[in-house]
Amino acid sequence: MNGICVVLAFVCVGLGAIGIVVPILPTTPLFLAAAVLFAKGSKRFHQWFLSTKLYRNHLEDLVITRSMTKKSKLTVLTTITVLFTIGFFAAPIWHAKSVIAIVAAAHYYVFLFRIRTVSEEEKARQKAESKRREKASA
Structure with missing residues (x-):
């Protein structure tokens, strides 16, 4: 079971890394x-992932903090808007345009x-405060 978790985790990391560039893949949920x-799979791999630049x-x-600054949100939403707009107008069929619109709306909602x-x-x-609590509990 641990091996399966580690393999699935690496798949999520790979897809998340691709999601940094391709807006239709949700980077944050995959990471x-x-x-x-x-x-769940490996303490060593978990520590490694927490120390990566991606994380x-x-x-x-x-x-x-379970939050973002207004500037961070604006940066992310601007990037998403530009990329989804390009994808929407480049999509040749209405099914693809519908998917792009739904995914964009979901991003905005979140x-x-x-x-x-x-x-x-x-x-x-x-x-x-969070780092202080971490040190106190360690």
């Missing part, structure tokens, strides 16, 4: 799934209504 699968750049702040927006100062305070 979260990889973190969970690594944790630190795309998940660490979100996992620690970023606008499910992820809390905080100020830069609050984000830094949350992160510092």
Whole structure:
């Protein structure tokens, strides 16, 4: 069972890495799934994943504080909008256009209504508090 979890985790990491460039693949959920699968499958691989640049750049702040700054959200949503617009107009059939529109709407829903927006100062305070609690429990 552990081996299966590790293999599935590497598949999620690979798909998540592709999702950084290809907007139709959801990067953050795939990396979260990889973190969970690594944790279940192997302590060593889990520690390795938590130390990677992929995790630190795309998940660490979100996992620690469960929030994003307005600037971060705006950057992500601007990138998503540009890429989905290109994909929408490049898609030759209406089925593909429908899928792109649904995925774009889902992205907007998650970023606008499910992820809390905080100020830069609050984000830094949350992160510092979380790291302080981590050190105290270790």
